[in-house]
Amino acid sequence: PCRPVLTSVALNANFVSWKSRTKYTITPVKMRKSGGRDHTGRIRVHGIGGGHKQRYRMIDFLRFRPEETKSGPFEEKVIQVRYDPCRSADIALVAGGSRKRWIIATENMQAGDTILNSNHIGRMAVAAREGDAHPLGALPVGTLINNVESEPGRGAQYIRAAGTCGVLLRKVNGTAIIQLPSKRQMQVLETCVATVGRVSNVDHNKRVIGKVPGWWENSATGNSGCPWGPAYMPILMS
DSSP states (O other): OOOGGGTTOOOOOOOOOGGGOOSOOSSOEEOOOOTTBOTTSOBOSTTOOOOOOOEEOOBOOOOOOOOTTOOSOEEEEEEEEEOOTTSSSOEEEEEETTEEEEEEOBTTOOTTOEEEEOOOOOSSOOOOOTTOEEEGGGSOTTOEEESEESSTTSOEEESOSTTOOEEEEEEETTEEEEEOTTSOEEEEETTSEEEESOBSOGGGGGOOOOSSOOGGGTOOOTTTTOOOOGGGHHHHHO
């Protein structure tokens, strides 16, 4: 039995969270589930619980990241393409120089392929291949793109879901206008880096779930059909 005085005590757990790691690693990291609760132990998001155990793989969304001793465009070789339980798209392990890293895989990316990462914008548009990463200003108009940066050097923040792609519509005064999968248009600097092609796992939206998500899919469905009382409505609306 637990004394009432201990119900509001928040104890510090002696574990290393994957979010607190500052050094990059390709080794899968253990990930602790919150169950919809915050650091105080109170439920903040209802309907979350259980779920299959997962390990987090650190994805490097900054494609143009040269090694400390090198500068300029560089090539990497794809070692493997695999499923990632923490995201809808497949991921690829690439190696170049003395390092390895995980990136988002494109539609036709396979082991053994060579991809190019560049930040150079020339006078002529490049003949980019699928999987290559170039600034938007270096790509020809009409190119299918994914993993687009919102600011130069910040890393990809747009078009990262499985099977999605955007279109480079036009270039205006040092900026590029792209069309997102939602058909919305966005204007960014032409120095923002994007990956050529479409994100992998194109048939993700055709997956048949078959039933209501259960305990192994991180969903607590014990209150199915039971309405919430009026006392809980402020919590649900917050």
